[in-house]
Amino acid sequence: xxxxxxxxxxxxGLSMMAMAGSAFAIESCVASxxxxxxxAGVRPDIAERxxxxxxxxxxxxxxxxxxxxxxxxxxxxxxxxxxxQRIQDGKANLKKHNSTLTSIEKRxxxxxxxxxxxxxxESDYGNFRGDFYTPHALAxxxxxxKRRQKYFQGELIKTMQIASRGDVPAKDFVGSxxxxxxxxQFMPSTYNSLAVDFDGDxxxxxxxxxxDALASTANFLKNAGWSNSRPWGYEVKAPKSYSGPxxxxxxSSLSTWAKRGFTKIDGGGxxxxxxxxxxQPAGAGGPSFLVTRNFRALRSYNASTSYGLAIALLxxxxxxxxxxxxxxxxDNPGLSRAQRVELQKLLNRNxxxxxxxxxxxxxxxxEGIRKAEARHGLPVTGRPSWNVYSxxxxx
Numbered sequence: 001x002x003x004x005x006x007x008x009x010x011x012x013g014l015s016m017m018a019m020a021g022s023a024f025a026i027e028s029c030v031a032s033x034x035x036x037x038x039x040a041g042v043r044p045d046i047a048e049r050x051x052x053x054x055x056x057x058x059x060x061x062x063x064x065x066x067x068x069x070x071x072x073x074x075x076x077x078x079x080x081x082x083x084x085q086r087i088q089d090g091k092a093n094l095k096k097h098n099s100t101l102t103s104i105e106k107r108x109x110x111x112x113x114x115x116x117x118x119x120x121x122e123s124d125y126g127n128f129r130g131d132f133y134t135p136h137a138l139a140x141x142x143x144x145x146k147r148r149q150k151y152f153q154g155e156l157i158k159t160m161q162i163a164s165r166g167d168v169p170a171k172d173f174v175g176s177x178x179x180x181x182x183x184x185q186f187m188p189s190t191y192n193s194l195a196v197d198f199d200g201d202x203x204x205x206x207x208x209x210x211x212d213a214l215a216s217t218a219n220f221l222k223n224a225g226w227s228n229s230r231p232w233g234y235e236v237k238a239p240k241s242y243s244g245p246x247x248x249x250x251x252s253s254l255s256t257w258a259k260r261g262f263t264k265i266d267g268g269g270x271x272x273x274x275x276x277x278x279x280q281p282a283g284a285g286g287p288s289f290l291v292t293r294n295f296r297a298l299r300s301y302n303a304s305t306s307y308g309l310a311i312a313l314l315x316x317x318x319x320x321x322x323x324x325x326x327x328x329x330x331d332n333p334g335l336s337r338a339q340r341v342e343l344q345k346l347l348n349r350n351x352x353x354x355x356x357x358x359x360x361x362x363x364x365x366x367e368g369i370r371k372a373e374a375r376h377g378l379p380v381t382g383r384p385s386w387n388v389y390s391x392x393x394x395x
Contacts, residue, residue, distance in 0.1 A: 034047045072306070073334070076334035123182075234290050
């Protein structure tokens with residue numbers, strides 16, 4: 001629950017600071033946040049350590065109004081998140097952490113491959129946990145953001161309370177622009193509700209303990225309704241010109257879907273009373289899926305159909321399953337992480353300066369892509385796509 005003392009103090013002050021936007025110096029707001037944190041039980045030295053040096057961060061504010069999984073074409077999103085390297089690394093981690101994953105699956109009843117896939121998507125198996133020091137990012141959202149300021153204020157206080165309790169060191173809160181942290185990216189309020197101490201050391205440390213992070217993820221999914229008694233869903237073949245019920249609010253039994261003309265993608269029949277909903281994330285011309293309430297549990301981690309499918313596909317592939325059979329409806333597919341790095345190298349080589357190649361597609365890379373597309377007579381999109389990659393010499 002959000003601490004009452006934290007909520008009362010700001011009032012109109014927060015609104016005025018948000019209205020001022022990037023021109024407003026947030027230092028006075030941060031000073032007030034320190035006082036509110038201490039009033040909420042945060043140790044003064046922790047409040048000082050975690051908030052000192054916080055300055056306006058344009059990137060945080062920009063990201064707060066533009067989330068990639070809701071704007072990126074699904075074939076770009078999937079190509080980036082479920083690439084050959086992430087699959088290979090997932091299989092290696094499945095072997096490395098087999099004992100831990102087996103114990104977690106037994107205790108929480110959540111498929112180990114799904115837990116592993118969340119870890120892989122959220123932090124590349126612990127190798128990348130984010131670009132932001134989350135207390136400073138949250139301070140920006142409180143002091144200069146334009147929406148949900150009280151929510152982020154509560155998350156900031158909870159972050160400092162976690163550090164005050166000694167569960168996660170103050171310096172280790174590195175994560176997303178929105179305040180999520182750790183190897184499987186929990187928001188502080190979610191941490192307080194669902195994090196577990198699986199390694200038994202007395203701390204729920206989702207940053208430095210793989211067992212704690214993976215078990216907490218399993219606990220989250222169990223709480224969200226995951227059951228190993230059903231799959232996440234199936235890729236299916238839809239009847240031509242289907243115009244019946246669809247979307248995640250329209251569940252019917254598999255037998256009912258069979259009567260509507262649906263089959264599994266390999267031609268196998270559908271039967272039984274298991275409820276499923278039809279999703280066609282790229283429209284009728286792309287893959288179709290019948291998804292169960294387990295898919296809803298995946299989406300509860302991040303309310304995006306693209307995200308849920310990325311987790312589902314990666315979990316299938318690390319367990320030795322097959323990729324989706326139906327191609328995405330595009331002749332200009334997305335690029336893997338390795339190809340994005342190579343694209344940046346090619347852009348630099350061709351005189352479109354985009355900085356150090358790191359696979360991250362920010363404003364400089366998008367501008368370089370636009371210039372390259374214009375030079376080579378391609379539609380100008382700024383998108384890291386196969387067409388621009390290949391025209392520059394990518395293989």
